Amino acid sequence: MDSFKAMQAFTAVVRGRSYAAAADSLGVSRAVVTKYVMQLEDHLGARLLNRTTRRVSTTEVGEEYFSFCTRVLAEIRDAEAAIGLRQREAExxxxxxxxxxxxxxxxxxxxxxxxxxxxxxxxxxxxxxxxxxxxxxxxxxxxxxxxxxxxxxxxxxxxxxxxxRWMLCAAPAYLKARGAPTEPGGLKDHECLLHYRSLTVPTAATWTFLRDGRAYPVRLKGSIVVNSVMALRQAALEGAGLALLPTYCVGADLRSGALVRVMGDCEVAExxxxxxxxxxxxxxxxxxxxxxxxxxxxxxxxxx
Known part of the structure; x- marks a missing residue:
């Protein structure tokens, strides 16, 4: 039984005082209204309506249930209206x-x-x-x-x-002391600052560079491993080594010269x-x- 439709049919019959009027108001046949009301009475185990050839009236139980249905259906309408308004309005x-x-x-x-x-x-x-x-x-x-x-x-x-975009960066002080690598393989001779996201084992990572359409994966070990690009950036600024960093956190550093891009002809996948x-x-x-x-x-x- 569809309780919602049954309650709608029952309240429409009470308001219209006939099955025909209820059917017209709901846009369904009289047989459908009759079926819903009968299912509702069977479900509740109580007669809700007294029917004669001339009129339909509520029983004592039916009058109480009509009041209940009226409240429930009104709350459903109000909730639906509020949800619909919230979907349409910015709040x-x-x-x-x-x-x-x-x-x-x-x-x-x-x-x-x-x-x-x-x-x-x-x-x-x-x-x-x-x-x-x-x-x-x-x-x-x-x-x-x-x-x-x-x-x-x-x-x-x-x-x-x-x-x-991710870029390989280092502080000028580090590059002055250790030089700048020109090939991905040369990174193994440098201090590399690692992010946990690139680790393949607890203290080693793989950085993959793209040059002329070819991929160059490099397996690296690092003495500094962190889980924050901001902490990685700070370590690079302090001259601790080379770091692979996203442009969203080092763009200003690259423009000011606080950090320098290394191996500029090598890209990292966006x-x-x-x-x-x-x-x-x-x-x-x-x-x-x-x-x-x-x-x-x-x-x-x-x-x-």
Missing amino acids: GMLKIMAPKSFGSLYLGKVVADFSRLHPNIGVSLLLTDLSLRSVDLVEQGFDLGIRLTAQADSSLVSRRLCAI EQVSVIFPHRNLLPMKSRLMIDFLAETFRMPPWA
């Missing part, structure tokens, strides 16, 4: 998950600028280096996530924001900055507005 709390380093550098300004444009939308931003999976977003109640790597979870929808969300259909307006705002903000990346 509510927006929960976003993003990587620590990238979020610390760029998303604070994004959130502030977005809030000025949409004061009725609150933003809760969680910065974490945990992987973003559908279970993270859905079970923890997040609306959006920011990813800096390839999308591994096919259950999530992804929209590309911009590209990230990665994408993407905004991810659990589904595309019936996306709340607050999410749509933030996705579009992020796309516009990073259309021309501030570190480019």
Whole structure:
């Protein structure tokens, strides 16, 4: 039995005082209305309506149940209207998950600028280096996530924001003391600062460079291994060695000369900055507005 439709049919009969009037108001046949009311009475084990050839009236139980149905159906209508309005209007709390380093550098300004444009939308931003999976977003109640790597979870929808380039960098003091490598193989003679994401074993990593359409993987050991590109950048600025760093955190350093690009004719495969969300259909307006705002903000990346 469809309880919702049965309650609708029952209340329509009471209001119209006939099955025919109820059928007309609901846009169904009289037989359908009769079936729903009979199913409802069988389900409840009580007669709700007294029927004669001339009129339909409620029993004592039917009168009580009519009041109950009226309240329930009104609450359903109100809830549906509120949800529909919330989908169309820009309001509510927006929960976003993003990587620590990238979020610390760029998303604070994004959130502030977005809030000025949409004061009725609150933003809760969680910065974490945990992987973003559908279970993270859905079970923890997040609306959006920011990813800096390839999308591994096919259950999530992804929209590309911009590209990230990685560059081999070092401080001028380090290069003056140790010289600059010109070939990927020459890195083995240098101090290399490693990120956990590139490790193949606890203290060794593989960096892959592209030159003239050919890939050059280099297996390296490092005395410094960290899980933050910002800490890696700081170590490079201190002259501790060569570091493979994303342009979003070293663009200003390269322009000022605090860091110098090494092996400029070698490239590293680009990665994408993407905004991810659990589904595309019936996306709340607050999410749509933030996705579009992020796309516009990073259309021309501030570190480019």
